[in-house]
Amino acid sequence: MLAYYVELAVNSLFRARIMTGLMVLAIGLGIGASMTMITVLHVMSGNPLPGRSTRLYVPMLDPRPSSQGSTEGNSTPDGFTWVDATNLMSAKRADRQAAMSSGYAAVQPGRDDLHPFFETGQYVTSDFFRMFNAQFLIGTGWTAAQDGERAHVVVLNALLDRKLFGDAGGVGKIVRLNNVDFRVIGVLDDWRPQPKFYAQKNGHIFGESDQFFLPLQTALDLNFGFNGRLSCWGSDGNKKRQSDKCTWLQFWVELDSPARVSSYRRFLINYWHDQQASGRFPRNNAPPHLYGLMAWLRHEQVIPSNVSMQLWLAVGFQFVCMLSVVALLLAKFLRRSGEISIRRALGAKRRDIFIQFGVESALIGGFGGVLGLMVAQFGLWTVRQRPDGYARLAQMDIQMLISAIVLAIVASVLAGFLPAWRACNVPPALRLKEQ
Amino acid sequence: MRIIKLELQPILVALRRHKLIASLLAILVAFTCAVVCNVAFMIQQRVMSTQLSSGIAEHQLIAIQSVTLDPSANQVVRHQEDVSALRTISGIESAAAVDTLPLDENDNAQGTCASEQALLRAAQAQAIVGNCAQVSVYDGSPGMVKTLGLHLLAGRDFHLDEFVSGSQLDPPVAIITRALAKKLYPNGDALGETLYTDPDKPIRIVGIVDNVLRPSLHGSHGNYDSMFWPQYPDQSVVTYVISVATQNRAWVLKRVSTALYQLDANRILGRPRAFAQVRASYFQNDESMIGLLVCSALGLLLVSALGITGLSNFWVQQRMRTVGIRRALGATRMDILRYFQIENFIIVSFGVVFGILMGIGLNLLLMVHFEVSKLPLWYLALGAVALWILGQLAALAPALRASKLSPVAATRNI
Numbered sequence: 001m002l003a004y005y006v007e008l009a010v011n012s013l014f015r016a017r018i019m020t021g022l023m024v025l026a027i028g029l030g031i032g033a034s035m036t037m038i039t040v041l042h043v044m045s046g047n048p049l050p051g052r053s054t055r056l057y058v059p060m061l062d063p064r065p066s067s068q069g070s071t072e073g074n075s076t077p078d079g080f081t082w083v084d085a086t087n088l089m090s091a092k093r094a095d096r097q098a099a100m101s102s103g104y105a106a107v108q109p110g111r112d113d114l115h116p117f118f119e120t121g122q123y124v125t126s127d128f129f130r131m132f133n134a135q136f137l138i139g140t141g142w143t144a145a146q147d148g149e150r151a152h153v154v155v156l157n158a159l160l161d162r163k164l165f166g167d168a169g170g171v172g173k174i175v176r177l178n179n180v181d182f183r184v185i186g187v188l189d190d191w192r193p194q195p196k197f198y199a200q201k202n203g204h205i206f207g208e209s210d211q212f213f214l215p216l217q218t219a220l221d222l223n224f225g226f227n228g229r230l231s232c233w234g235s236d237g238n239k240k241r242q243s244d245k246c247t248w249l250q251f252w253v254e255l256d257s258p259a260r261v262s263s264y265r266r267f268l269i270n271y272w273h274d275q276q277a278s279g280r281f282p283r284n285n286a287p288p289h290l291y292g293l294m295a296w297l298r299h300e301q302v303i304p305s306n307v308s309m310q311l312w313l314a315v316g317f318q319f320v321c322m323l324s325v326v327a328l329l330l331a332k333f334l335r336r337s338g339e340i341s342i343r344r345a346l347g348a349k350r351r352d353i354f355i356q357f358g359v360e361s362a363l364i365g366g367f368g369g370v371l372g373l374m375v376a377q378f379g380l381w382t383v384r385q386r387p388d389g390y391a392r393l394a395q396m397d398i399q400m401l402i403s404a405i406v407l408a409i410v411a412s413v414l415a416g417f418l419p420a421w422r423a424c425n426v427p428p429a430l431r432l433k434e435q
Numbered sequence: 436m437r438i439i440k441l442e443l444q445p446i447l448v449a450l451r452r453h454k455l456i457a458s459l460l461a462i463l464v465a466f467t468c469a470v471v472c473n474v475a476f477m478i479q480q481r482v483m484s485t486q487l488s489s490g491i492a493e494h495q496l497i498a499i500q501s502v503t504l505d506p507s508a509n510q511v512v513r514h515q516e517d518v519s520a521l522r523t524i525s526g527i528e529s530a531a532a533v534d535t536l537p538l539d540e541n542d543n544a545q546g547t548c549a550s551e552q553a554l555l556r557a558a559q560a561q562a563i564v565g566n567c568a569q570v571s572v573y574d575g576s577p578g579m580v581k582t583l584g585l586h587l588l589a590g591r592d593f594h595l596d597e598f599v600s601g602s603q604l605d606p607p608v609a610i611i612t613r614a615l616a617k618k619l620y621p622n623g624d625a626l627g628e629t630l631y632t633d634p635d636k637p638i639r640i641v642g643i644v645d646n647v648l649r650p651s652l653h654g655s656h657g658n659y660d661s662m663f664w665p666q667y668p669d670q671s672v673v674t675y676v677i678s679v680a681t682q683n684r685a686w687v688l689k690r691v692s693t694a695l696y697q698l699d700a701n702r703i704l705g706r707p708r709a710f711a712q713v714r715a716s717y718f719q720n721d722e723s724m725i726g727l728l729v730c731s732a733l734g735l736l737l738v739s740a741l742g743i744t745g746l747s748n749f750w751v752q753q754r755m756r757t758v759g760i761r762r763a764l765g766a767t768r769m770d771i772l773r774y775f776q777i778e779n780f781i782i783v784s785f786g787v788v789f790g791i792l793m794g795i796g797l798n799l800l801l802m803v804h805f806e807v808s809k810l811p812l813w814y815l816a817l818g819a820v821a822l823w824i825l826g827q828l829a830a831l832a833p834a835l836r837a838s839k840l841s842p843v844a845a846t847r848n849i
Contacts, residue, residue: 022745026738033731106504106703115696116504116703179506306724309805313731316470320735323463324742330456331749387719422455 002359009360016332020364023328027368027412030321032375035396035404037307037314039376040383042400043393044206044303048193052133053293055095057253057261059088059268062286063244065233076289076299078229079200080251083244084275089125093267094253095260096131099216100124101249102199102227107212108176109164119160120227121212122199123219129155129186131254132198137161139171139186142215150218154182158190160211175212180222182214194393197293198250200228201300207389244280265290307390322415329364329419333357337426344428357420358413365412369405376404446778453750457782460746464786464822467739469793472818473801474732476810481725485718487658489537490612490647492584493710495528497677497684498536499691500705504671511600511667513699514675518576520698521675524690526683531578533676534668535571536710537648537661538717544571544649545632547662549619554631568618568657570611570632571649574666580610580644582678585663588613589626590642593665600667605633610642614659651717684709736825744829751775751833755840762842775834776827783826787819794818 013020047053061084062077080088085099103123108116128134129141142153154175161170161184170184192209199205214224220241232246240246255261268288275281291299340353376396383394396404450457503513514532521530535541548554549566557567573579580592590610599606609630616625629637646659668674675695679687691707715722751758758771798810 019745022741026741029734029738033734106502108504108701116701118502118703179504305805306720309801310727313470313474313728316466317731317735317738320463320466320470320742321738323459323466324738324745327459327463327742328745330459331745334753335749386723418455 002355005356005359006363008356009363012336012360013363019328019332023325023332023364024367024371026321026324026328027365027408027415028371028375030318031369031372031404031408031411032379033314034311034318035372035376035400035407036379036383037311038403039380039396039400040307040390040394041303041311043395044195044307044390045297046194047294048195048197048297049132049293055254055256056131056293057094057255057264058291058293058296059251059253059264060289060291061268061272061281062283062288063247063281064283066282066284077247078231079247080249081244081247082242082249085249085251087271088251088253091267091271094264095256096127096254097252098125098128098131099249099251100128100198101216102210103214103219104225104227105177105212105214106179107160107164108179110176114163119211120208121214122210123214123216123224123226125216127254128213129188131252132193134191135189137187137189138169139184141186141213147215147217150221151215152180152182152218153185153215155186155188155213156184157188157192157209157211157213159209161187177212177214178222178224188213194390195297195302197297197302198252200248200250201302202228203304204389205302207392261290304388304390318411322411325364325368325412325415326418329361329416330422333360333419333423334426336423340423340426341428344426350424353424353426354420357423358416361416361420362409362413365409365416368412369408372408373401373404442773442777446774446781449754450778450781456746456750457785460743460782461786461789463739463742463746464783464826465789465793467735468787468790468815468818468822469797471732471735471821472790472794472814473797473807473810474728474735475818476798476814477801477807478725478728478732480808481721481728484652485721485725487648487652488646489710489714490585490645490659491537491710492678493714494681495584495678495684496582496710497679497688497691497707498539498674498710498713499677499695499707500672500674501695502672502703503699504701504703505699508671510669510671510673514576514668514673517673517675517695517698518578520694521677521691524687524694526679526687528678528680529578529582530675530677531576531582532668532673533573533575533579533583534670534673535573535650536674536676536713537650538652538714539650539674540717542571542650543574544569546570547615547619547630547632549628549630551631551634551637554634558634566619566621568615568660569653570615571661573647573661573663574668575663576667577665579663579676580642582676583647584678585610585647586645588643588645589624590640592642598665598667600669604666605636605638606664606666607637607639608641609638609662609664610644611640611662612644612646612659614646614657615662616640616643618657618660740825740829743826744832747775747779747826747830748833751830751837755837758837758840759842762840768838771838771840772834775830775837779826779830779834780823783823787822790822791815791819 049056060076061080063081063084064077080099089097089099101123102120104118104120106116107119126142126144126147137158141155142151146153156170164170164175165173169187171187173184174181175184195205196208228248230240230246230248232240241248253264255264268290272281272288343353380394380396384391501517503510518530518532521527535543546557546563547568547570548557553565553567557564563569577593577595577598593608597606597608611625619625619630620628625640626643628640630640631637647661649658649661652658677687677691688707688709692704695704761771794810794815798807801807802809
């Protein structure tokens with residue numbers, strides 16, 4: 001019986017080609033637009049370190065004076081102070097812990113064919129690489145002892161290594177950064193988690209990758225350039241970055257079991273109370289927090305507001321498309337009241353009529369879905385042409401492909417529901433009499 | 436009155452009996468009205484900001500950023516050597532070293548007041564109050580005014596002996612924009628007045644130029660609050676602006692980097708850019724958003740026009756028999772046409788009323804979550820008119836078809 005309905009539907013759709021085309025177009029455009037933006041949002045809210053993200057946590061302490069709170073509400077501070085980061089580092093209460101900050105340096109290749117250039121990197125402490133599972137092509141990171149010695153060593157990412165040293169690779173060689181020589185001790189295998197979750201949130205959290213890694217204390221000693229916000233209060237002379245009145249560092253810990261997580265929480269609270277006893281952390285209503293990686297990304301709202309606005313626009317567009325399709329289907333079905341009356345008079349049940357028209361709208365939905373997929377592929381292509389950092393990520397995966405088709409069919413069956421319901425309520429005898 | 440009532444009553448009765456289709460049409464109209472009005476407004480806002488005039492001679496400017504890496508260098512001397520070298524390139528009309536440019540995003544803004552008392556009051560209030568403004572400062576070497584092509588409205592360019600170097604020293608004189616002059620000195624002539632960014636350092640206004648945009652835009656107010664200081668940039672980062680005739684631009688763009696590297700290779704040069712590129716990169720996001728918004732507005736109108744036409748078509752057709760009877764009873768073609776057009780007008784009006792309410796609501800929502808300003812009501816009025824026209828056009832074809840029905844055929848066929 002279903003095959004018969006499909007045949008009827010195909011016939012009916014074929015008879016009114018323009019009408020069918022318009023409906024398929026409306027569904028296709030709607031689905032295409034919203035799938036494009038849903039896909040963009042999906043890839044942007046993806047997990048930057050699958051498999052490891054559940055073990056990574058961000059502790060957050062609020063050392064700001066209480067008077068500052070009035071204007072900033074419950075916002076989190078811009079990071080850790082140097083003092084708290086060093087205290088938590090030396091307490092070693094997590095399985096791994098690292099402090100870090102973004103920076104930039106002038107790379108001086110000392111060659112005629114390559115002029116100096118700026119590169120962005122990260123100043124980190126030794127646990128960074130193993131904690132975030134950054135894979136080395138060759139070499140290793142540095143040790144905690146080298147952190148303390150302020151060693152002049154550097155880890156390069158694959159792109160910069162290739163740019164400077166070609167295929168031979170740079171491990172063991174010297175790189176000159178900001179007029180200082182560093183020995184290359186490791187090269188990462190093009191490590192670029194998306195988004196760059198470990199850094200302070202800024203406009204480049206998507207797309208940009210760090211190309212060099214230096215020991216944090218070395219960079220601080222040499223007064224290298226830092227990126228990101230440095231928020232201070234009170235005055236603490238010129239020792240801004242080492243003061244306990246300036247927040248700027250990122251601090252991450254690895255906690256391998258739920259038990260460790262809760263014990264670390266207790267440790268943080270104890271630390272907070274201890275510091276309060278010595279006069280720090282005046283905000284009593286801002287106890288320490290421990291965010292998981294994904295929770296942290298949500299908290300930081302890494303998705304730019306432009307993108308969420310575009311999503312709402314696309315969803316609104318699809319809604320109008322659906323309304324139009326309902327209107328067109330209603331027109332199409334009710335125009336066939338005569339046919340329905342005859343079928344009903346010949347013994348078709350309401351259910352039969354409903355299924356017949358349901359099949360017809362599902363068919364339109366199917367075609368619309370296929371068109372929508374093509375529109376979405378085109379939409380994603382245009383997104384990839386944009387200059388934004390997230391643009392390169394805009395690719396549809398299997399999960400999105402399936403949900404696009406499901407969305408199309410569900411949408412059109414929903415759109416077809418009302419018209420089909422109206423159609424099956426056409427009384428059999430009345431229309432015959434009218435004829 | 437009676438006639439209007441006679442016309443309207445059957446329409447209203449018919450509407451009451453076809454609630455579903457009528458309300459579907461009204462919803463479609465309402466939603467389209469709300470969304471399109473907001474989208475059109477956002478487009479207009481963005482287009483406005485991308486088309487702000489920068490106030491400098493954009494079409495003949497080239498900018499290149501240079502960072503000296505030699506820590507022992509005397510930056511001011513280096514910059515002047517670079518500028519002299521640039522001036523020797525043929526095709527270059529003038530050149531100067533500046534710390535930033537309009538739309539460069541590198542904003543050095545200072546709280547500036549029209550008098551010392553105003554400055555003290557503002558410092559006390561810790562806010563920009565009274566005759567004060569947040570002003571972007573452009574530092575530059577001699578030749579800045581000429582190279583940028585600033586249009587002097589009153590006063591004069593800087594004298595050579597007025598130029599100072601070192602950020603600690605504030606210069607004794609400044610040139611300010613027309614907008615800033617009006618803001619700081621609303622009642623009088625700003626030329627010759629003294630302004631303050633620091634209590635002990637009076638700065639005399641020696642010139643007023645036409646409006647120059649700030650390095651980064653701050654909403655819709657105060658974008659032209661800029662002033663120029665005769666101060667050599669003394670950081671390792673500097674921007675060289677070069678004025679060049681349009682026909683020589685490509686030629687000069689190719690030679691600028693080589694000339695500067697020849698003088699000192701231990702430096703980082705940005706890509707030399709025509710000012711059009713500086714502007715384009717500042718507004719990159721807005722441009723792509725405008726494209727997207729225009730596409731979605733057009734798509735929305737197209738799709739809802741589709742829906743409205745489909746519905747009107749169907750609705751008229753469904754009532755062909757009634758039309759036949761009315762025609763047989765003596766209604767003229769005009770009567771039939773008018774009937775359907777008025778009916779459409781009523782339904783669209785319902786939709787428009789809801790649409791305006793929804794549009795205002797949507798705008799409020801956008802204002803909370805995104806940086807969108809308040810939607811002017813005339814946008815909604817314009818949207819309403821557009822939808823009325825769209826509705827009338829959509830109803831016209833089927834209504835005309837219905838009116839052409841001959842009375843006999845009408846009763847026989849259906």
